Amino acid sequence: MELLVEGVSHAYGALPVLEGIDLAVRPGEILSLIGPSGSGKSTLLGIMGGLLRPYAGRVSTRGRPPAGCLNPLTYVFQDFALLPWRSVAGNVSLALDHHRLPAGERRERVADALARMGLADFAAAFPRQLSGGMRQRVGIARALVVRPAVLLLDEPLSALDAQTRDLLTEEFLAIWQRERTTAVHVTHNLGEALRLADRIAVLSRRPGRVREILPVDVPREERSAAARAGRIAELHAHLWALLRDEARAADLELAEPARGGR
Amino acid sequence: MARRHAFSVFLASLGVLLAAASACAEAVSVAALRLSSSGPLFIAQDRGHFAAEGLEVTFRFFTAAQPVAVAVTTGDADFGVTGLTAGFYNLAGKGALRIVAAQSADVPGFHLSAYLATPRAWDAGLRSLADFPGRSVGITQTGSTFHYMIGLLARKEGFALARVRLVPLQSIPNMVSAFKGGQVDGLILPSSVALPMIEAGEGRLLGWVGDATPWQLGALFTSGRTVADRRPLVARFVRAYARGAAEYHAAFNQRDAAGRPVAGEGYAALMPILEKYTQQPAARLATGLPWVDPAGRLDVGDIRDQVAWWQAQKMVDPAVDAAAILDLGFVEGHRNVPR
Amino acid sequence: MSAPEARPVPFRGGGFVRRPRRLVSLSALFGLVLAWQAASWSGLANPLFLPAPAMVAAALWELARSGALAQHLLASLGRVAGGWLIGTGLGLAAGLAVGIFATARAAGMPLVSALFPIPKIAVLPLFILWFGIGEPSKVATIAAGVFFPTVIAAAGGVDAVPRSLVRMGQSFGLPAWAIVWRIVVPGALPSVLAGFRITVAIAVILVVAAEMIGADTGLGAFVLMAGNLMRTDQLLAGVVVLSLVGLSAAGLVSLAERLLLRWR
Ligand SMILES: Nc1ncnc2c1ncn2[C@@H]1O[C@H](COP(=O)(O)OP(=O)(O)OP(=O)(O)O)[C@@H](O)[C@H]1O
Numbered sequence: 001m002e003l004l005v006e007g008v009s010h011a012y013g014a015l016p017v018l019e020g021i022d023l024a025v026r027p028g029e030i031l032s033l034i035g036p037s038g039s040g041k042s043t044l045l046g047i048m049g050g051l052l053r054p055y056a057g058r059v060s061t062r063g064r065p066p067a068g069c070l071n072p073l074t075y076v077f078q079d080f081a082l083l084p085w086r087s088v089a090g091n092v093s094l095a096l097d098h099h100r101l102p103a104g105e106r107r108e109r110v111a112d113a114l115a116r117m118g119l120a121d122f123a124a125a126f127p128r129q130l131s132g133g134m135r136q137r138v139g140i141a142r143a144l145v146v147r148p149a150v151l152l153l154d155e156p157l158s159a160l161d162a163q164t165r166d167l168l169t170e171e172f173l174a175i176w177q178r179e180r181t182t183a184v185h186v187t188h189n190l191g192e193a194l195r196l197a198d199r200i201a202v203l204s205r206r207p208g209r210v211r212e213i214l215p216v217d218v219p220r221e222e223r224s225a226a227a228r229a230g231r232i233a234e235l236h237a238h239l240w241a242l243l244r245d246e247a248r249a250a251d252l253e254l255a256e257p258a259r260g261g262r
Numbered sequence: 263m264a265r266r267h268a269f270s271v272f273l274a275s276l277g278v279l280l281a282a283a284s285a286c287a288e289a290v291s292v293a294a295l296r297l298s299s300s301g302p303l304f305i306a307q308d309r310g311h312f313a314a315e316g317l318e319v320t321f322r323f324f325t326a327a328q329p330v331a332v333a334v335t336t337g338d339a340d341f342g343v344t345g346l347t348a349g350f351y352n353l354a355g356k357g358a359l360r361i362v363a364a365q366s367a368d369v370p371g372f373h374l375s376a377y378l379a380t381p382r383a384w385d386a387g388l389r390s391l392a393d394f395p396g397r398s399v400g401i402t403q404t405g406s407t408f409h410y411m412i413g414l415l416a417r418k419e420g421f422a423l424a425r426v427r428l429v430p431l432q433s434i435p436n437m438v439s440a441f442k443g444g445q446v447d448g449l450i451l452p453s454s455v456a457l458p459m460i461e462a463g464e465g466r467l468l469g470w471v472g473d474a475t476p477w478q479l480g481a482l483f484t485s486g487r488t489v490a491d492r493r494p495l496v497a498r499f500v501r502a503y504a505r506g507a508a509e510y511h512a513a514f515n516q517r518d519a520a521g522r523p524v525a526g527e528g529y530a531a532l533m534p535i536l537e538k539y540t541q542q543p544a545a546r547l548a549t550g551l552p553w554v555d556p557a558g559r560l561d562v563g564d565i566r567d568q569v570a571w572w573q574a575q576k577m578v579d580p581a582v583d584a585a586a587i588l589d590l591g592f593v594e595g596h597r598n599v600p601r
Numbered sequence: 602m603s604a605p606e607a608r609p610v611p612f613r614g615g616g617f618v619r620r621p622r623r624l625v626s627l628s629a630l631f632g633l634v635l636a637w638q639a640a641s642w643s644g645l646a647n648p649l650f651l652p653a654p655a656m657v658a659a660a661l662w663e664l665a666r667s668g669a670l671a672q673h674l675l676a677s678l679g680r681v682a683g684g685w686l687i688g689t690g691l692g693l694a695a696g697l698a699v700g701i702f703a704t705a706r707a708a709g710m711p712l713v714s715a716l717f718p719i720p721k722i723a724v725l726p727l728f729i730l731w732f733g734i735g736e737p738s739k740v741a742t743i744a745a746g747v748f749f750p751t752v753i754a755a756a757g758g759v760d761a762v763p764r765s766l767v768r769m770g771q772s773f774g775l776p777a778w779a780i781v782w783r784i785v786v787p788g789a790l791p792s793v794l795a796g797f798r799i800t801v802a803i804a805v806i807l808v809v810a811a812e813m814i815g816a817d818t819g820l821g822a823f824v825l826m827a828g829n830l831m832r833t834d835q836l837l838a839g840v841v842v843l844s845l846v847g848l849s850a851a852g853l854v855s856l857a858e859r860l861l862l863r864w865r
């Protein structure tokens with residue numbers, strides 16, 4: 001499914017956050033969204049999924065969701081957003097509970113999602129018993145269980161340590177290869193964007209505008225290969241150059257007092 | 263040097279003065295309620311009978327009988343004057359209190375406490391004192407004088423007290439509002455409260471406690487310790503109290519040949535004293551002046567009856583000995599003394 | 602220059618740890634009773650003012666033997682249970698509404714703040730006018746006392762549910778009722794159960810007050826009667842039973858916490 005963002009602007013009270021965003025997320029691609037802190041990435045993602053009403057512009061989808069899709073636009077949250085009183089299986093099935101499904105299919109879907117994220121043995125565990133990485137696996141399993149058309153991931157790995165992050169990135173890619181789910185992926189980590197994305201959209205500092213959309217012109221399978229390291233480094237340097245000035249300016253801005261809290 | 267000498271002379275003379283003052287007036291505190299039934303006390307105070315006995319009396323006023331007994335038990339007051347309740351007997355029975363003279367009594371012809379029926383209960387058949395079984399009656403508390411008066415009535419009319427539903431309501435205002443709201447069928451109320459209600463048609467009079475079941479309502483008492491250690495003081499106090507009682511009786515307890523109340527000797531002079539201490543207007547006091555024995559003599563048999571009745575109700579400790587809580591040595595000629 | 606002498610690092614940690622010391626709790630209680638009994642034996646405590654534990658125990662035994670204890674206990678428990686359930690049911694409904702709907706909060710919170718501090722005992726006569734002198738006014742008094750803290754606990758519990766969880770629910774298309782029932786209510790549960798701890802104690806306190814008026818059975822009526830009759834041994838026996846009732850109620854709440862909040 002395709003996701004179209006047309007002329008979206010947004011402001012929190014008097015604070016303009018996004019200005020004239022046009023983006024077309026192509027079917028089956030991973031679009032990474034980078035930009036300095038406060039540039040409105042999370043806001044944009046919220047608008048894309050229908051959780052925030054933009055103050056101007058519109059978001060639409062085109063195309064058919066895959067068979068068995070229960071929730072076309074599905075989030076994976078930075079802070080996992082797990083219900084602490086539900087077991088792993090319970091958290092995953094939360095996304096299904098309000099749908100009319102045969103009990104067998106419900107069980108199957110949950111079992112399948114858990115198995116794909118390597119959680120089969122932890123079905124009965126409570127979130128507090130899990131490590132951060134395991135928790136985000138639950139978050140991803142909960143997203144997979146509804147067979148989403150578009151995945152919206154807001155810094156899904158930023159709360160995890162570097163090793164866990166790398167492991168989970170690879171696993172996510174392996175799953176993604178099979179389904180080719182359209183995904184928008186917000187990150188601060190350029191390496192992560194360069195590993196996952198088909199294209200990388202760079203937002204300017206607040207109010208966020210699209211500064212550049214950069215295709216990653218290296219096939220995913222080759223991105224860790226030594227032979228393509230040079231090209232990847234080039235892209236990295238280019239992105240960093242784009243971001244650095246914005247980030248420095250944004251950083252100074254952050255030090256300003258009297259900003260609206262979240 | 264001279265200055266210092268003068269000062270010590272001053273101090274010495276002051277000491278002599280103080281000693282003289284304390285020799286001629288012993289401080290005594292009395293716990294009481296602001297009711298006309300304590301009239302003898304107020305008269306003895308204002309007419310100087312206590313002072314004449316060398317007593318400097320101060321009053322501590324309470325609003326319920328129980329605290330009066332407790333104040334004497336704890337030594338916060340030397341004497342107490344109030345109605346006799348089950349709680350009083352339990353305290354007294356543990357050696358804490360001794361009855362030494364009478365306060366008021368319900369006697370025939372004196373309209374102190376009325377039996378009232380709500381108009382609805384009246385219409386439903388509560389028309390005489392024999393009709394109480396199967397009805398509800400408001401009282402202040404379990405063990406109160408109201409409780410006892412219903413018990414007396416049950417005894418007189420020959421019905422089981424258990425057949426009356428007693429509703430404890432804590433205070434007379436609560437009793438009145440429950441009565442007006444129709445939440446109880448009947449009440450016993452002091453005449454000062456009952457008469458206006460009868461006049462307003464809010465209650466129907468069924469009779470007077472004094473006519474139906476005369477009894478010794480209240481007493482003057484002190485602590486067991488005071489009787490043991492300061493017997494002469496108690497004697498002086500009771501003497502002064504009895505003088506007040508005689509004056510009270512002469513002024514307020516007189517009846518004409520037809521049994522109607524008439525103003526007795528000293529009525530005009532003593533009424534302002536009652537007004538002052540009870541903080542009630544004379545007109546209101548006049549309708550319900552209780553009977554007080556002119557010499558402070560107790561109905562001793564009745565007090566024994568009370569104790570026995572409460573014990574039968576399991577509300578007074580069976581170990582309480584009625585004879586032991588009375589000290590009959592301070593007043594001559596107590597009535598109805600069992601042999 | 603010679604190497605400086607090695608000095609061991611002094612230990613500075615430890616302490617400030619919560620550890621159950623059941624034996625200490627029990628012996629503190631036992632010690633208190635023992636000291637009390639000793640004071641009575643030695644004549645230090647006047648039995649009129651403070652009956653010895655043995656006398657209280659005897660009064661308690663007498664109450665139990667005569668069947669009066671069961672009668673009073675049942676009457677009070679009935680009122681406590683009825684009043685607590687009604688107050689809690691209404692309080693939870695109002696508290697959730699206040700926590701969830703801005704309008705309900707704007708309307709309800711000032712009312713709750715204004716009415717909560719009113720001593721329910723003071724308005725008991727009003728309740729008697731409204732509900733009569735029998736059970737309804739007593740149950741209503743307890744329900745009113747339980748209602749307000751429950752509203753506050755429930756509303757506070759809703760506030761404590763992270764908004765991110767609600768947004769998560771919305772992002773999966775959960776209908777409003779499912780968000781309330783599966784996310785808001787379980788999230789508010791710890792605060793609600795903490796509120797229960799307080800409200801069961803309030804219910805026990807208020808049953809005594811409510812039984813002051815127009816009750817001839819019930820622990821409150823019994824304690825009050827013992828006070829009126831100056832039967833201090835019976836009074837303390839009643840107080841012991843009341844505190845046991847409160848203790849058991851708190852125990853039930855603890856049990857509920859252990860069962861319902863296992864995930865913590
Ligand atoms: N609910 C809100 N009310 C007011 N201001 C908000 C709110 N949410 C975000 N903002 C402000 O809007 C701006 C953009 O926020 P947003 O979270 O979209 O940025 P971001 O790019 O995701 O930042 P980060 O990289 O730190 O996550 C920030 O300045 C933020 O303080």
Ligand SMILES: [Mg+2]
Pocket residue numbers: 041042043
């Ligand atoms: Mg963000």
